[in-house]
Amino acid sequence: MANMVRRHTTSARLWRAGLYTLLIMAALVYLLPLVVMLLTSLKPLDDIRAGGLLSLPSTISFEAWSKAWGSACTGMRCNGMSGYFLNSIAIVVPAVAISSLVGALNGYVLTKWRFRGANLCFALLLFGCFVPFQVVLMPMARTLGWLGLASSTSGLVLVHVVYGIAFTTLFFRNYYVSIPDEMIAAAKLDGAGFWRIFWRILLPVSGPIITVTVIWQFTQIWNDFLFGVSFAGFDSQPVTVALNNMVNTSTGVKEYNVDMAAAMIAALPTLVVYVLAGKYFVRGLTAGSVKG
Amino acid sequence: MSALNIRHVNKTFGSTQVLKDISLAIDSGEFLILVGPSGCGKSTLMNTIAGLEPVTSGEIRIGDEDVTWHTPSERDIAMVFQSYALYPSMNVRQNISFGLEMRKMPKAQREEAVSRVAELLQITPLLDRKPSQLSGGQRQRVAMGRALAREPQIYLFDEPLSNLDAKLRVEMRTEIKKLHQRLGTTIVYVTHDQIEAMTLADRIAVMRDGEILQLGTPHEVYNDPVDMFVAGFMGSPSMNFLPVTLVSHAGASGYALQIHDEEQGGAALTLPWPVERDTQELSSRVGERLILGLRPEHFLEDDAIQETSGEGTRLEVTATVVEPTGADTLLQAWLGGNEVTARLGPKSRVVAGDRVALRADLSRAVLFDEKTQRRLA
Numbered sequence: 001m002a003n004m005v006r007r008h009t010t011s012a013r014l015w016r017a018g019l020y021t022l023l024i025m026a027a028l029v030y031l032l033p034l035v036v037m038l039l040t041s042l043k044p045l046d047d048i049r050a051g052g053l054l055s056l057p058s059t060i061s062f063e064a065w066s067k068a069w070g071s072a073c074t075g076m077r078c079n080g081m082s083g084y085f086l087n088s089i090a091i092v093v094p095a096v097a098i099s100s101l102v103g104a105l106n107g108y109v110l111t112k113w114r115f116r117g118a119n120l121c122f123a124l125l126l127f128g129c130f131v132p133f134q135v136v137l138m139p140m141a142r143t144l145g146w147l148g149l150a151s152s153t154s155g156l157v158l159v160h161v162v163y164g165i166a167f168t169t170l171f172f173r174n175y176y177v178s179i180p181d182e183m184i185a186a187a188k189l190d191g192a193g194f195w196r197i198f199w200r201i202l203l204p205v206s207g208p209i210i211t212v213t214v215i216w217q218f219t220q221i222w223n224d225f226l227f228g229v230s231f232a233g234f235d236s237q238p239v240t241v242a243l244n245n246m247v248n249t250s251t252g253v254k255e256y257n258v259d260m261a262a263a264m265i266a267a268l269p270t271l272v273v274y275v276l277a278g279k280y281f282v283r284g285l286t287a288g289s290v291k292g
Numbered sequence: 293m294s295a296l297n298i299r300h301v302n303k304t305f306g307s308t309q310v311l312k313d314i315s316l317a318i319d320s321g322e323f324l325i326l327v328g329p330s331g332c333g334k335s336t337l338m339n340t341i342a343g344l345e346p347v348t349s350g351e352i353r354i355g356d357e358d359v360t361w362h363t364p365s366e367r368d369i370a371m372v373f374q375s376y377a378l379y380p381s382m383n384v385r386q387n388i389s390f391g392l393e394m395r396k397m398p399k400a401q402r403e404e405a406v407s408r409v410a411e412l413l414q415i416t417p418l419l420d421r422k423p424s425q426l427s428g429g430q431r432q433r434v435a436m437g438r439a440l441a442r443e444p445q446i447y448l449f450d451e452p453l454s455n456l457d458a459k460l461r462v463e464m465r466t467e468i469k470k471l472h473q474r475l476g477t478t479i480v481y482v483t484h485d486q487i488e489a490m491t492l493a494d495r496i497a498v499m500r501d502g503e504i505l506q507l508g509t510p511h512e513v514y515n516d517p518v519d520m521f522v523a524g525f526m527g528s529p530s531m532n533f534l535p536v537t538l539v540s541h542a543g544a545s546g547y548a549l550q551i552h553d554e555e556q557g558g559a560a561l562t563l564p565w566p567v568e569r570d571t572q573e574l575s576s577r578v579g580e581r582l583i584l585g586l587r588p589e590h591f592l593e594d595d596a597i598q599e600t601s602g603e604g605t606r607l608e609v610t611a612t613v614v615e616p617t618g619a620d621t622l623l624q625a626w627l628g629g630n631e632v633t634a635r636l637g638p639k640s641r642v643v644a645g646d647r648v649a650l651r652a653d654l655s656r657a658v659l660f661d662e663k664t665q666r667r668l669a
Binding site for chain 2: 180182183185186187188189190191192193196200201204205
């Protein structure tokens with residue numbers, strides 16, 4: 001940092017050099033799995049058998065990627081990841097949209113239309129953030145059965161919405177607490193009602209927290225395995241379940257390059273979302289701590 | 293017909309009663325100011341008028357309609373908030389026209405209303421800006437524009453100038469007064485600043501602990517306060533309160549006030565009570581300790597009054613602090629064990645430590661009961 005007063009003695013410089021070396025090493029160690037995955041996915045199978053994990057591929061080949069996407073076997077079927085990738089999208093998009101919207105409404109009511117017991121209500125909702133997935137498996141299975149949603153995409157969407165509401169409510173509630181009540185009072189006096197205030201006044205200033213919530217929910221739901229493997233039907237399995245089925249297969253030759261490519265494909269969307277919106281994620285997390 | 297009529301309004305939060313049987317009526321076109329220290333209930337009273345908080349009991353009428361249980365949007369009122377409360381996502385034009393849009397005014401009329409108030413408040417060049425691009429004073433104007441565009445029956449101002457710097461606050465104060473004179477609007481205005489209250493109001497309601505202590509014109513509230521609280525709250529610097537003893541005296545009124553002055557070797561200082569201020573009440577109080585209220589401007593430097601008359605009692609004091617403000621000079625001095633503030637003319641050359649001869653103009657002084665703090669004379 002240029003804007004820092006710091007000693008310029010030899011020992012201070014040595015310390016600094018040592019510090020940076022340590023930090024760079026740590027960063028490399030953390031990056032290593034990704035590097036190995038990427039390298040392996042681009043190697044032909046012969047390279048993998050012959051060389052070490054970190055050796056560079058003799059020829060760069062995207063064959064493993066296209067096989068993982070289109071023709072690799074996941075359990076009984078051999079259509080690759082593509083169908084499951086679309087399944088995941090069909091689950092994630094509505095689940096994220098609905099849970100975020102419900103969270104926003106909850107946050108709005110808990111902060112701007114306070115009722116007797118609002119704080120208790122919020123405290124109880126927060127419990128939802130700490131309930132482990134495993135606990136809800138059985139009751140959720142029964143519930144889905146009653147609702148006739150077992151083994152369906154809608155059922156999975158419902159599960160993720162229910163589980164996500166605790167988090168989305170927490171995010172929006174804490175964001176809306178910092179929005180002055182006077183703004184809502186002004187809108188009431190201007191003649192706006194409950195929904196108008198929400199759509200016209202509050203949502204337009206919710207950009208940062210919407211970003212946070214969407215990234216959070218997207219990552220959670222996309223990466224979910226347990227709910228997917230428990231509640232999905234044969235045709236609605238998400239990409240994480242498919243990846244497991246592909247990698248854990250015990251028949252045939254182990255195609256590490258295809259496995260790695262499949263894992264990369266499964267991980268890519270959350271990475272893309274974070275790269276595109278990560279800046280806003282950090283900004284949104286700190287929003288409200290400093291007055292805009 | 294009164295524009296706003298508040299009848300026996302009570303408001304409790306849990307076990308604390310924040311409004312205690314408040315009743316007041318405002319005529320159409322009147323500028324009423326609710327003033328008092330923080331926590332006195334003035335903002336709560338305003339919120340009940342706006343419909344932002346329900347009353348516990350009582351009735352609120354706007355025009356000849358009972359609006360006690362009407363929602364804020366059903367009451368024909370507009371409010372200007374201390375924080376301005378502009379909608380950050382909308383530009384100035386949209387901020388001003390939002391209320392009109394909610395009330396289903398056609399677009400052409402809305403635009404007309406926006407340009408009318410924009411011109412009135414000189415914010416036309418700002419119409420396409422977002423609130424975040426405006427200065428505090430400009431935001432204040434937009435907030436007023438938003439209220440004015442609606443042309444409601446009653447305007448509510450909740451400490452609208454508190455967030456502005458001193459100079460701008462004085463400018464906007466004048467501007468609000470001009471607007472009121474020009475448009476003849478009915479305004480209820482909350483402030484804790486007694487100067488704002490004095491300068492703007494047709495009538496002032498001084499509040500404390502959920503009660504209206506006094507409701508009157510600025511002149512009445514300033515010159516005829518009902519008790520020590522009102523007397524001390526209105527006016528800056530505050531009124532001086534001196535413990536005195538009422539005694540019989542050979543002068544015209546038959547009474548005098550004795551100030552026990554330790555500085556002058558414990559000798560009592562005697563101030564004859566002016567005959568024109570004699571009241572029935574005083575005759576039964578001879579010998580009792582009372583509180584004398586003297587405003588800083590009721591002291592005159594002796595030189596300044598010599599040419600007019602020998603009225604008032606000559607008091608010799610030692611100046612402890614002298615604060616020249618330019619327009620006049622504030623003098624703090626010990627008078628019989630109490631520090632008093634006197635407002636001297638700008639020409640005064642007194643410096644701290646000087647002995648100064650003052651005269652107290654008792655014809656404008658007030659007397660209070662020491663215990664109840666109520667006004668006696």
